[in-house]
Each structure stands twice: as C-alpha cells, then as structure tokens.
Amino acid sequence: MNSGLKGLLRGELTSWVGAAASIAVVLFVLMVLAGAPFGEALSGFVDGAFGGRRFSYLLTTLSRTALIVGMAISVMLSFRAGLFNIGGEGQLVAGGLVAALVAIMLPGPPLVVLFLSIFAAMAAGALWALLSGVLQLYLGVPLLVGSLLLNYPIRYIGSYLVAHPFRDVQSGMVQSHLVPQATWLPYFPGTRLDIGILFIAVASVFAIIYSHTTVHGYHARLNGLSPDFARAVGLPVNKLALQTLAMSGAIAGLVGAIAVFGIHHRYIDGMLVQPLYAWTGIIAVLLVGMIPWLVPLSGFFFAAIQTGAAGMERTADVPKEIALVMQAVIILFVASRVSGALLASSGRKASGGGDA
C-alpha cells in the first residue's frame, strides 16, 4: 500500500468505501430488528441531530460536542505524553460531583461561588488523575488498569452522596439539590445553548498551545515518544507524567463542572457515566489520529450520532443505543489507522511495565 501516494489513496478509498458499506449493513440489520420505518427514522435522525424548533436539537448537539471535545482534549494530553489514562470518566465524575456540592454548600456572591466551584472541580479531577499516576509510578499498578479501576469508586461515592446526605428527597430521584439559580451558566442570547462551550473551547486551546509551543509541553510529548530518551537526557520523567495527568484530570473536572452549571444544574446519579462522555472523548481523539484541530469535528460527528439517535427514538421508536453500536463499528474500522505507534507503545508500556 505504500507504493506511492496514488496507491495509498486508492487503498484508502476502497477501505473507506468498504467501511461505509459495512456500517450501512449493520445499521440496516439493526433497523429491521427494531421494526423501524426507514423514512421516519432517517428524518428523525436528521432532525434530532441538526433540527428542532429554532434549531434546539442542533444546539443540544453543540453542547454535547463541547463535553465530548473537552474529554477528548483531556485524554489527548495524556496519550501524547505516553500515558494511557483511561480514567477520564472518574475524573469527570469527581469534577461534576465536587462542583455541584461546593455550589450548593458555599454561601457568597454567585459569580464567586461559580468560579470557586469550577476551580474545586478542576482540583478534584486533577487529584483523581494524580491518584492513578501515583499508583503507577510509586506503587506499581499499571496506569491502564489503575486509572480504569478508579472510575468505579468515585461513581459509587457520588451515588452515595446524592442518595443519602445530599439528596434532594422531594424530587424522588437520586440527585442532589439544584445549585443556586444565579450560578447557572447563561444562554447565548436568543438560544438555549449555554456558554459552557466557551469555557471548554478556551481550556482546549490553552491545552493545545501548551502542548505544542511550550518547552514543558514539548518535554511531556518527548517523554511519550521515547521514554528512554527522555530519561537519558535527564528529564524529570515522573514529575512530567504527574503534571500531565493533573492537567488531563483538571480539564475532565472542568467538563464535569460545565455539565453541572450549564446543563443539569445539579448532580444526578449516572448523568456523566451513562452517556459515555469519557469513552466517546477517547474515540473522538482516536478517530482523527490525535490531531488537535480535527477533534472538534470528530466530537461534533459523534455528538450528532448520539443526538440523531435520540431523534430516531422519538420519531421511529428505534432504541437510541443504536448510537453506541454505530460509534463502536466506526472505531473498529479506523482502529488500524489511528495514531499507530505512539498509542501502541504507550499502551504496552502502561500494561506491561507494571507487572514486571
């Protein structure tokens, strides 16, 4: 396939066509299984992803895009530094939980409360990520396993806190009280899209600039490309790893806070876990081979699949879980061309390194 650009392109093209055809077949089978009318399902999908009254569904897609992109940038920082951190979900939950609880308990002017809550959420996400780093570097638990296992305790801690001490009992649901209304993120004028997307955009741009233009970011990426070289030239590899993990965690924590102040206005059990934001973020960054400026596109793509599926469920009664199937199949088809060596080496290092 490497015999010249032309051959490469031709190979790419046929494989993309093959992938698209396979995905179409899978979709077709699933739709038949669900007994869905095709026309309605399709229009439901398009409406759910891009339409709605005054484009309300499109705005939902955009707000979901922001969360996915935030999680994608968070894991990208880790991946590029050779850290296979798949604990984004735990860091996200830690952020959302802490944001909601701080905002509920802390008295003060709304703007101060909002910013302190966001700051606390970022700290919580960073701490949770650091925990997996400490487990790998000092206690011999591979990051791949440690970061994944840490997703579960925080989920249950959150579930406990909003099921017992901080539960909004009157609502009858497992959820916290609402955060003060004055701390809710405002909508863009004339829309129902909250400004959380701006926070995430700023954080993402900052993270990308850091990673690509600063010496520190360069060292972190160097450590990912060749840990042995980084060590040999005397870089503080452990410190770099912990700092990178903390940044990843802080961004994930920020995303959790945005979900609280922009969308749900409280912490609901499972609200950050069930939509698989963290896993979607991982596949969004893998889909574009970890090229930062393409991440918003892949994030929007996956967000549209999810909101489109929700639209299909409304109009044609197709279970919206079809979105997960579509995402998984797409990732399977691009698995051989995503990010290649970097990811592979980091993954093996993380999994094989610790059990030695």
Added chain:
Amino acid sequence: MLELLFDSSFAASVPRFVTPILLAALGGALCERAGVFNIALEGFMLTGAFAAVLGAYFSGSPYLGALAAMLAGIAMGLVFAEFNLRRGGDPIVVSIAVNILAAGLTAFLLRAIFHVTGAFNDPAIAGFEPVHIPLVASIPYVGRLLSGQSILFYVAIIAVPALHVFFARHRLGLRMRAAGENPAALEAGGVSPSRVQLWALIGCGAFCGLAGAQLSIANVNLFVENMSAGRGWIAVVAVLLSRGRPLPLFLIAVVFGMVDSLSFRVQGFGLPQQFTDMMPYLATLVVLVGLSWWRRRQSV
C-alpha cells in the same frame, strides 16, 4: 461478627462470585499466552450474559442458553480477530470499541426484542438449577461450598487443570505459547501465528460467554443493562497478574471472588450499598499494590 460473616452461607455464596471472574479470566489467559492483548473481556462477558437470557428464554433450556452465550462470545471474539489480527487494528482501541459495541448492542437488543429498558425479568427464562452432589453435600461447611452450585462452577473448576495441561502438553496450547513468546519461530515452523491467535480469541469468547451465562442465568434469572459491572476488568487484572498461568490465576480469581462475595454480605450489616459496590475495585487495587510490593522485595 466474623462468625456471622464467614458462616456456611458465605461458603455457599463464594462460588457464585468466583465463577464469572474465573471463567472470564481463563478466556483471557488464552489470549494472554497467545500474545493477543485483549482487554475486552468485559464486553465479551456482557454479550454472553444477554445471549444466555435470550437463548434460555426462547428455548426453555439453560443449556441452550449457555450455548447461545458461548456462540455470542465467540462472535465477539471473531469481531476482535477481524479487526485486530486481520486488519491490524491496535488491540487497545479494538478492545475499547468492542466494549462499547457490547454495551450498545445488548441495550439495543433488549429493547428491540423484549421491549423493555434497563432490565428483562421473566419467569420463562430457564435458569440453571443447583447441582447437588450426594455425599459431599452432607459435609458441614465444605458441603455448601462444593455442592449445590451451578454446573458452570464445576465447568470452571475442571477447566483450570485442563487449561494447565492444554498449555503444557497439547499441540495447540504449545503453539499458542509460541505465538505469544516467539511468533517468528512459530512462523518459521510453518504455523501461522495469527491462525493460532484466532483460536485463542474463539476460546476466549466461549469462556467469557459462559462467564456471562453464570451472571444472568445461574446467579439470577434476568438481564440488566451493563450487568457485568466491571467484573470483566477484574478478570483482566487477574490475567495480567497471573500472566495467563491457570493455577495462579485460579487463586487470584478466588481472592477477588471472595471479596466480591464478602462485600455483598456486609450489605446485610447496614453498610450503604454504594460502599460495598466499590469494594471489589478497591480490593483489586490493594491486591495489585501488594503484589507489586512483594515482587519488588523478591527481586532486591
């Protein structure tokens, strides 16, 4: 308090928790030894759990349910093989995709076939009856541990030495180890490593399918979305710790299963469910830390 915790009904419950982790980990051991980095055990297992309910519901037989679970697990193994072995996809990426695929597909089919969300619970789901072993059942304590379990428990127990012998003596088992340790040598010997790895994935799918069947038609008679709840990941840890060796793997699975069972039992003592739910994961981390510390001491 301790006597209450470790009474004979604790003994009776341990195999229920050990079996799914052990079966999935045995499947993972095949991949580990054959050099396939498979961390999709969670997805394989969840698919098996769903297929078991599907098969047991429509056929009225738990055995056909277990068969359906194995076939579904194998199907996932084939998906893994297609995208990892044949198309050369990164194994971690393929694993993540397979786990998402399993979560999505089972939830989708739950609604498309049974028209319910969240859980499917129907008396028509034929579950496994406990197997009572005549003489053993009357031994105090041990009797409740060894007798009255689902048939899958005995399958798992027999599979441990069987897999040990398989790796040590059987031609395919030896080839799997060669594929894992030195694929070039295997290739030079005229055997395709990826063909051998395909068999490892098929075996892994079958084992994980049975692990899922234990969850959905032996421990209970119902399917709940995401009912594997991280046990596949704990099986992955057991595989990594034991490096795919069946006997150490058995011991690790027993420890994890006991913690799982213990955390289920302390719920009866008034500890909130959420705390007992997180115990298996914390215990897994503690075991990982302890083992790494012990290994470092050994090597000094």
